[in-house]
Amino acid sequence: MQVDVELYLGDARYGLNKIAGDTIDLIVTSPPYADQRKNTYGGIAPDKYVEWFLPISQELLRVLKPTGTFILNIKERVVKGERSTYVMELILEMRKQGWLWTEEFIWHKKNCYPGKWPNRFRDAWERLLQFNKTKQFTMYQEAVMVPMGDWSKTRLKTLSDTDKIRDTSKVGSGFGKNISNWIGRDMAYPTNVLHLATECGNKNHSAAFPEELPTWFIKLFTKEYDTVMDPFMGSGTTLYAANKLKRNAVGIEIIPDYYNAVKEAFKTTDLYLFEKESEYDTAINQ
Amino acid sequence: MQVDVELYLGDARYGLNKIAGDTIDLIVTSPPYADQRKNTYGGIAPDKYVEWFLPISQELLRVLKPTGTFILNIKERVVKGERSTYVMELILEMRKQGWLWTEEFIWHKKNCYPGKWPNRFRDAWERLLQFNKTKQFTMYQEAVMVPMGDWSKTRLKTLSDTDKIRDTSKVGSGFGKNISNWIGRDMAYPTNVLHLATECGNKNHSAAFPEELPTWFIKLFTKEYDTVMDPFMGSGTTLYAANKLKRNAVGIEIIPDYYNAVKEAFKTTDLYLFEKESEYDTAINQ
DNA sequence: GTTCCGCATGAATCGATAG
DNA sequence: ACTATCGATTCATGCGGAA
Numbered sequence: 101m102q103v104d105v106e107l108y109l110g111d112a113r114y115g116l117n118k119i120a121g122d123t124i125d126l127i128v129t130s131p132p133y134a135d136q137r138k139n140t141y142g143g144i145a146p147d148k149y150v151e152w153f154l155p156i157s158q159e160l161l162r163v164l165k166p167t168g169t170f171i172l173n174i175k176e177r178v179v180k181g182e183r184s185t186y187v188m189e190l191i192l193e194m195r196k197q198g199w200l201w202t203e204e205f206i207w208h209k210k211n212c213y214p215g216k217w218p219n220r221f222r223d224a225w226e227r228l229l230q231f232n233k234t235k236q237f238t239m240y241q242e243a244v245m246v247p248m249g250d251w252s253k254t255r256l257k258t259l260s261d262t263d264k265i266r267d268t269s270k271v272g273s274g275f276g277k278n279i280s281n282w283i284g285r286d287m288a289y290p291t292n293v294l295h296l297a298t299e300c301g302n303k304n305h306s307a308a309f310p311e312e313l314p315t316w317f318i319k320l321f322t323k324e325y326d327t328v329m330d331p332f333m334g335s336g337t338t339l340y341a342a343n344k345l346k347r348n349a350v351g352i353e354i355i356p357d358y359y360n361a362v363k364e365a366f367k368t369t370d371l372y373l374f375e376k377e378s379e380y381d382t383a384i385n386q
Numbered sequence: 387m388q389v390d391v392e393l394y395l396g397d398a399r400y401g402l403n404k405i406a407g408d409t410i411d412l413i414v415t416s417p418p419y420a421d422q423r424k425n426t427y428g429g430i431a432p433d434k435y436v437e438w439f440l441p442i443s444q445e446l447l448r449v450l451k452p453t454g455t456f457i458l459n460i461k462e463r464v465v466k467g468e469r470s471t472y473v474m475e476l477i478l479e480m481r482k483q484g485w486l487w488t489e490e491f492i493w494h495k496k497n498c499y500p501g502k503w504p505n506r507f508r509d510a511w512e513r514l515l516q517f518n519k520t521k522q523f524t525m526y527q528e529a530v531m532v533p534m535g536d537w538s539k540t541r542l543k544t545l546s547d548t549d550k551i552r553d554t555s556k557v558g559s560g561f562g563k564n565i566s567n568w569i570g571r572d573m574a575y576p577t578n579v580l581h582l583a584t585e586c587g588n589k590n591h592s593a594a595f596p597e598e599l600p601t602w603f604i605k606l607f608t609k610e611y612d613t614v615m616d617p618f619m620g621s622g623t624t625l626y627a628a629n630k631l632k633r634n635a636v637g638i639e640i641i642p643d644y645y646n647a648v649k650e651a652f653k654t655t656d657l658y659l660f661e662k663e664s665e666y667d668t669a670i671n672q
Numbered sequence: 673g674t675t676c677c678g679c680a681t682g683a684a685t686c687g688a689t690a691g
Numbered sequence: 692a693c694t695a696t697c698g699a700t701t702c703a704t705g706c707g708g709a710a
Contacts, residue, residue, distance in 0.1 A: 181521040182486050188474035200468050206492055206511050208579050216575060219525055224577030225492050235467045239505055249703055288702065289502060291510030293494050422683050464685065499684040500701030508701080509684065583704060586682045594683065 101325060105343060105366050108352045109359045112331040115352030116159035124163045124350065125238070125326035128317050128338045130173035130308040131156075134186060146179055149186040150193055156331065157194050163329070167238045169321045170199070173207070173309055175226040181219070187227065194231060202237070203230040203292060207313065210297045228294070228313075243319040245287040308334050314341040322347055336362035387611060391629060391652050394638040395645045398617040401638030402445035410449045410636065411524070411612035414603050414624045416459035416594045417442075420472060432465055435472040436479055442617065443480050449615070453524045455607045456485070459493070459595060461512040467505065473513065480517065488523070489516040489578060493599065497583045514580070514599075529605040531573040593623040600627040608633055622648035 108115035112131075131153065134146040144152050160170055176184040191201055205228035212224040299310045314337060318328055324346040330338035333351035335358060342349040343366070353359040394401035398417075417439065420432040430438050446456055462470040477487055491514035498510040585596045600623060604614055610632040616624035619637035621644060628635040629652070639645040 182488060183490060185478060185481070185487070188477060191474060192471060195471070201471070202468060203506060204469060206494070208492070208494065212577055218527075219521070219523065220489060220578075221527070221575055222577045224579045235505070237505065241502075241504075241507070289507060291498055291508045293510045416683085419683055459683095461683070463683080467686090495703095497682080497703035499682060500703080501684055501686085502700050503685055503687095506685070512683085584682065586680085586704060 103325065103343060103346050104348045105339060106348075106350045107333070107359060107363055107366075108350075109354075109356060110352065111354045112156045112352050113159060116156070116163060116331060119163045119329075119350065121162045122165050123327065124329045125165055125168045125347075126318060126321045126328045127160055127164060127168070127170040127331070128173075128314045128328065129171070129330045129332045130334070131332045133175065134177060134184065146177070146184045146186050150190050153190060154193055154197070157190075157199065158197055160331065161198060161233065164233055166234045167236060168233060169202075169237050169239075169317075170231040171205075171317050171321075172229040172231065173226060173313070174229065175223070178220070187229075191229065198233070199231040200233070200235065201229065202232045204228070205230065206293045207309070208293055208295045210295055212298065228317075238321060240320060240323065241289055244290055244316055246290045248286050248288045308337060311337050311341050314338040315345065318342055318345050318347060333362060334358055336365065339366075389611065389629060389632055390634045391625060392634075392636045393619070393645065393649055393652075394636075395640075395642060396638065397640045398442045398638050399445060402442070402449060402617060405449045405615075405636065407448045408451050409613060410615045411451055411454045411633075412604060412607045412614045413446055413450060413454070413456040413617070414459075414600045414614065415457070415616045415618045416620070417618045419461060420463060420470065422463065432463070432470045432472050436476050439476060440479055440483065443476075443485065444483055446617065447484060447519065450519055452520045453522060454519060455488075455523050455525075455603075456517040457491075457603050457607075458515040458517065459512060459599070460515065461509070464506070477515065484519070485517040486519070486521065487515065488518045490514070491516065492579045493595070494579060494581045495584050496581060497586070514603075524607060526606060526609065527575055530576055530602055532576050534572050534574050593621045595623060597623050597627050600624040601631065604628055604631050604633060619648060620644055622651065625652075 108118065132144065134144050134149040164170060174187055174190075176187045178184070195201055207226045207228050209224050209226065212222050215222055294313070294316065296310055296312050299308075314328075314330075318341055322328060322345075325348065327348040327350060328338065328342035329350040329352075330336075331352045333339060333353040336351060339349040339351045339362065351362065353362065394404065418430065420430050420435045422429065450456060460473055460476075462473045464470070481487055493512045493514050495510050495512065498508045501508060580599070580602065582596050582598055585593055600614075600616075604624075604627055608614060608631075611634065613634040613636060614624065614628035615636040615638075616622075617638045619625060619639040622637060625635040625637045625648065637648065639648065
């Protein structure tokens with residue numbers, strides 16, 4: 101079996117129009133923030149942001165499978181000393197479109213942007229909004245389990261004969277909690293707070309999120325050979341993560357330079373090569 | 387100089403009516419969440435939450451100094467598989483009242499409530515919304531600087547070391563020295579993500595948030611002999627923190643048991659005793 | 673005096689059962 | 692149908708007693 105990489109050059113709505121409904125398992129994207137990245141994306145004014153995004157989210161709702169998930173990485177910027185409210189307004193409007201606002205994960209940026217302001221600290225977190233089409237969405241929680249806290253190492257590791265005997269006697273006497281559930285277990289389910297460093301490499305593209313971010317959500321919400329999409333592909337981080345994890349990938353990008361860079365990378369880079377390079381070539385549209 | 391502790395028994399609006407306008411430097415509070423704590427507080431339905439809180443926030447706006455700050459600790463609960471939207475609606479409505487939504491801090495709860503569900507991870511964060519009356523609010527950033535080695539973790543426990551350093555320097559050289567002169571490059575400013583464990587276990591009073599939380603904001607937004615208020619006092623965590631830091635404290639509580647417990651604690655406990663116990667007694671209003 | 677370990681306890685959430 | 696209550700699940704933390 102092979103995985104495909106499908107790239108579209110054009111704005112998000114153009115690319116989305118070409119995608120069939122109910123076909124995408126996971127959307128992970130970080131759209132251009134309001135008034136940010138002016139030099140690259142042109143920048144959407146904060147008060148126009150919601151009306152700009154709603155037609156796109158409408159299309160995302162169409163192409164997503166009923167069991168699929170949409171992860172939106174976004175953070176409101178500061179305007180005249182206040183946090184803008186367009187993210188909150190967007191959530192309220194998307195619910196009217198039919199989206200379920202299932203959860204809000206927090207991306208804690210361990211090495212956030214440096215700086216000092218008289219009335220504000222450094223911003224070290226961003227929102228990761230989870231939207232779904234139905235309550236019956238797919239989730240593979242075991243795929244993202246994390247090592248337990250220190251206490252399990254310091255305590256359970258030292259479980260010796262005494263504890264085992266005591267446990268046995270408890271079981272025999274019919275009360276006490278079952279310690280055997282914990283023995284040999286060193287993994288726990290994560291929480292809705294993700295601790296990741298930001299991409300600190302001095303790349304020329306407007307760096308979005310580190311590859312661990314889409315990787316985490318791809319593991320959590322898809323299985324192999326599912327399809328992952330990023331309608332604001334940018335430098336292609338989501339698509340690389342999907343490809344490495346053997347998921348089909350769909351990317352849309354409006355800026356030719358970015359589009360060509362990603363296209364070139366999938367041709368030449370030694371990522372997951374399930375097919376020959378020429379087959380990659382045909383898989384890449386445009 | 388002494389610090390006062392002013393307690394009101396009654397609901398928040400009743401107590402607030404008795405407080406003069408433009409007199410409070412900082413409000414730190416954690417109101418009852420929607421449909422939460424039904425056994426103690428009435429429990430406000432999610433769809434009634436905004437209209438319940440708006441008259442209170444209107445009064446908070448009145449009593450706060452123009453340079454003051456309002457920190458609101460809140461988190462929306464899950465209803466039928468979705469996060470409720472009343473917190474976002476509350477922010478939008480409070481802005482219409484005249485509040486500035488300056489910032490949203492994240493409280494990362496390291497020891498969040500356990501549990502496992504098929505479609506959701508454990509909730510490990512809460513919102514700490516910062517509202518202001520004007521852009522010219524007061525902020526003492528140096529008071530909450532953290533050691534450089536821990537800056538990324540923003541461990542508040544290390545703040546106690548900071549205080550020791552500062553106190554030592556004060557004793558040795560007099561008051562009012564610039565802290566940065568003494569600490570220099572070893573210290574960094576924190577971010578807008580706070581890492582704190584909730585208080586559980588065998589303490590006398592179980593509080594909604596750990597004392598480090600109000601302590602941090604009190605240091606950040608007030609100086610000694612300023613006035614700190616909590617209109618939903620509960621077990622009095624905010625007031626204890628304020629008192630220990632030599633700030634005047636105002637608390638309002640609707641449940642007599644909580645009110646009396648706090649009142650008793652301030653009478654008998656060996657907190658910051660700037661005056662004799664009898665003077666504390668007179669400072670506590672009925 | 674330390675260190676180690678047992679234990680209770682959380683602003684939780686879901687699904688099933690009951691009124 | 693729609694709401695109220697209850698059990699099951701799960702894990703970091705600090706306290707207190709024990710080694």
